[in-house]
Amino acid sequence: MKSSDPNFSLLHSQKNVPAEFFWPEKDVTPSKGDLDLPIIDLSGFLNGDESKTQIAAKAVREACMAHGTFLVINHGFKSGLAEKALKSSSFFFELSKDEKLKAYRIPGSISGYTAGHSQRFSSNLPWNETLTLAYKKGPSQVVEEFLTSRLGDNQQNIGQVFQEFCDAMNGLTMELMELLGISMGLKDTNYYRRFFEDGNAIFRCNYYPPCKEPEKALGVGPHNDPTAITILLQDDVVGLEVFAGDRWQTVRPRPGALVVNVGDTFMALSNGNYKSCFHRAVVNKEKVRRSLVFFSCPREDKTIVPPPELVEGEEASRKYPDFTWHQLKKFTQSGYRVDNTTLQNFSTWLAKN
Numbered sequence: 558m559k560s561s562d563p564n565f566s567l568l569h570s571q572k573n574v575p576a577e578f579f580w581p582e583k584d585v586t587p588s589k590g591d592l593d594l595p596i597i598d599l600s601g602f603l604n605g606d607e608s609k610t611q612i613a614a615k616a617v618r619e620a621c622m623a624h625g626t627f628l629v630i631n632h633g634f635k636s637g638l639a640e641k642a643l644k645s646s647s648f649f650f651e652l653s654k655d656e657k658l659k660a661y662r663i664p665g666s667i668s669g670y671t672a673g674h675s676q677r678f679s680s681n682l683p684w685n686e687t688l689t690l691a692y693k694k695g696p697s698q699v700v701e702e703f704l705t706s707r708l709g710d711n712q713q714n715i716g717q718v719f720q721e722f723c724d725a726m727n728g729l730t731m732e733l734m735e736l737l738g739i740s741m742g743l744k745d746t747n748y749y750r751r752f753f754e755d756g757n758a759i760f761r762c763n764y765y766p767p768c769k770e771p772e773k774a775l776g777v778g779p780h781n782d783p784t785a786i787t788i789l790l791q792d793d794v795v796g797l798e799v800f801a802g803d804r805w806q807t808v809r810p811r812p813g814a815l816v817v818n819v820g821d822t823f824m825a826l827s828n829g830n831y832k833s834c835f836h837r838a839v840v841n842k843e844k845v846r847r848s849l850v851f852f853s854c855p856r857e858d859k860t861i862v863p864p865p866e867l868v869e870g871e872e873a874s875r876k877y878p879d880f881t882w883h884q885l886k887k888f889t890q891s892g893y894r895v896d897n898t899t900l901q902n903f904s905t906w907l908a909k910n
Contacts, residue, residue: 574770577682578673584681584779585772588798588839592806595620596814600631602736614740621740621827624801625819625834626808629733632815634725639790639849642722645715646847650686650764652712660688660707667691667759668703681894684774684840685765692723692758692851700760723760726788726851730758733786733817741827741867748864749826752855753785756882759852765796768840776838776846780895782820783885784852787834789816794846800835800897808836821900822855822882828863829876835897857883878907 595616601609620627649657662669668691673682690700700723701716708715734749765776776796791797791810798805808816818834819827840846855861860879868874877900888903889895 574684574768574774577680578684578774580681580773580775580778584837585775586805587772588805588807590804590806592624592626592799592801592808594626594628594808596628596630596811598631599629599633599732599736603631603633603732610736610739614736617736618740621737621819621831623832624799625824625832626799626836627817628811628814629729629817630811630814632729633732634729635721638722638725641718642849643790643792643847645718646688646762646764646849649688649712649715649762650847656708657686659709660704662689669707681778683777683838684768685763685776685838687764688762690719690723690760692727692760694727694755694757719760719762722849723758723851726760727758727853729788729815730786730851730853733788737786737823737831738864741830741864743864743866745864752826752859753853756785756853756855756859757857758854759784761850761852763838763846763848763850765838765840765846765848767843767845769842771840771842774840776840778894779835779837779897781833781835781897781899782818782852783822783889783895783899784820784854785822785826786853787816787818787820788851788853789818790849791816792847794841794844796838796841796846796848798837798839800837805837820852821903822861822885824900825861825877825880826863828867828874830867833897833900854886855882857881857886861885877904880904880907 597613597616602613617627657670660670662671667689670688672686690703693699698720701720704716705713731750734753735747738746738749768774793810795807795809797808799808819831821833824831824833858881860881885903
């Protein structure tokens with residue numbers, strides 16, 4: 558069966574790991590230890606405590622300038638919501654192959670189910686199954702509506718849970734945008750919050766089946782997210798690794814904590830002051846791993862411009878050219894595989910087009 562066939566595989570049913578899923582040796586270099594990330598308690602910030610807000614902002618600044626990732630706890634989610642969302646993702650991926658394919662991603666669209674991203678690439682495929690859903694702010698329940706339209710009313714509960722989880726993730730994104738503005742010392746601390754108020758997001762459920770040759774395969778290859786900031790909920794299985802200090806390091810799951818990564822779009826919005834996080838997901842020989850990811854995006858036609866005070870008076874101090882999220886998304890969806898040079902390559906491409 559060809560990997561481009563929409564019926565390609567439930568990955569866990571493969572007796573051997575197909576060659577399409579092998580990655581170059583440089584990409585599967587083992588992790589060397591755990592990354593010591595700050596665990597930022599958001600309760601003080603969310604409750605308006607100025608001194609605790611400044612402590613949180615300082616930790617955010619240090620992490621974002623070093624490697625672009627940090628953990629947050631006491632993030633304000635309703636009790637049990639994260640666990641319920643993870644359980645719903647398991648329920649979806651454990652549906653029959655035919656049921657899952659009802660939600661198959663139509664080429665050219667964002668929302669839908671895929672296995673191994675086999676629609677876009679033919680080699681170095683990720684050992685995962687994904688359910689990706691476009692999220693829009695406002696009264697429409699687009700997440701729930703998409704899943705109900707594909708899976709039917711009998712699976713409506715999955716969509717309801719994911720919709721509630723996305724709404725909570727979106728609320729947290731707006732709070733984090735304000736905290737990021739504070740961490741940069743902006744006079745207008747709401748610059749980023751306002752910038753993303755009319756934006757949208759992409760929600761993704763990742764399912765990484767056990768892999769018989771985890772030393773050769775990856776759940777997701779090394780990359781930087783092209784979006785603005787990413788909020789990640791991990792289950793209790795180790796898998797996320799960040800490249801920091803010239804080596805891969807493990808980000809261990811912590812109960813109640815969410816991972817926040819800076820993406821390329823926010824790196825441009827910070828004029829390069831904050832680093833886009835270079836990361837990957839490894840796979841396990843025996844255990845399934847699940848994660849839920851919320852990628853924040855600006856409105857498609859909004860020009861990505863850093864706050865004036867981050868640009869020292871002269872245009873020459875701008876690290877990146879003006880662009881829109883629509884342009885960057887089009888670039889990354891046109892057969893280009895995102896990596897840690899995406900923003901630079903995109904900037905070069907913009908200059909020629």
